Amino acid sequence: MNYQFNFEWIGTYWPVFLAGIWMTIKLIAVGGVVGIAVGTFCAWARSLGPKWLGIIVAVYVELIRNTPFLIQLFFIFFGLPALGLRLTEVQAAMLAMVINLGAYSAEIIRAGIEATPKGQFEAGASLAMSPIQTFRHIVLVPALQKIWPALASQVVIVMLGSAVVSQIAVEDLTFAANFTQSRTFRAFEAYFVSTAIYLGLAILLRFILIQVGHSIFATKRRASR
């Protein structure tokens, strides 16, 4: 191999990368928080909610989990304007990520809920808690604790999957790499840098999620003693 690495372009193009990193962070912040909220609601609806709602959620979950993310993104961005709903590319990307993570996290959280012993529901009922109160205080937190590592992995997967939003001209980290590559023709270097940044972002995101998990579950562990 006699490839000559050349990183001179970083001097000119680093603001593009910085803007791209910031966009990717914004996308996963919104997609992650709202996506998990949607997932939690869907998990409740499917395991404890009314039957008709459970069926609607099941259709949504299967539809999203069995179609490619890129097609979902194109559907929202290029398809919905025909129905009169025009979203900007950033709104479309965030919506696609929320819908996608919502479906995947619903199934992960549902697994946690279904692994919760029946006695915990009965404990709630015996304390005169409503089913919703029981779910919030007694079921959800232990359920999340069981599946937290799987959920954290799913959020990281969605963050990495957000690379395809550059296809609808969202100026994220992948856009920065492609843009730089198309201007400098230093393809190897541009993807080398973006790969390293994605790796760093993924590790950082996982670390943050683990810390968040510790802070949610630590108090519960003490309380249960």
Add this chain to the structure above:
Amino acid sequence: MITKRNFLKAGALAAAFSLSATAVFADALADITAAGKIRVAVPQDFPPFGSVGADMKPQGYDIDMANLIGEKLGVEVELVPVTSANRIPYLQTNKVDIVISSMGKNAERDAVIDFSDAYAPFYNGVFAPSDVEISEAGDLSGKVVGVTRGSIEDLELTEIAPEDATLKRYEDNNGTISAFLSGQVEAIATGNVVAAAIIERNPPKRPEMKFLVKNSPCYIGFNEGEPELMAKLNEIIAAAKADGELNAISQQWLGLDLPAEL
């Protein structure tokens, strides 16, 4: 340990290298002839230059050009589909021998690859429906314009568009066309032939020419340091211009005679 035999071998090698210093770089033309096959990067989303026909086979001006080159070289043609953004990396990483992908010439590209003589006419412009008032680059102020990332019109428009114009850069031409037709952008910068191909399909929005961005005929691209290949390609292009073969291709795909200045 250097044995006498190895030492002699090394000496012979060194001599061979110094004698053939000018021919050390592989001659792409000789490689193509020896392989009996030429690998050509062609577009697959850029009618009428390259698209996939109803029979799922690639077709277009560039595909006919690739076959013409293969025929004149007496070798088989292997078509490799590429996008505007990846065609030069394909060439640099030796995934293809030449690029016939409606590629224009500019200083940045000229610094990394070489070009043949022009083989097809091409004009870039800004297009929008008739009710959008644009007549020069300055009128793009406050407007959203779609463009294919890394294309020549992207590079040119980035230079000439006013500060408050928003350029949305899509991955490939399908993205740019879809963004225009779905109303995500008000105008697009693209080739006149692309706009003509959209109009031919009677879309709800008709892209009409607003102003010329650049006249940029198409060239065949190949790696630097291949004088033999360049001479041969130019010879084939000149012959095809002279005997009307290239004009026939232009008539078929662009519906026009080749311009005299090409």
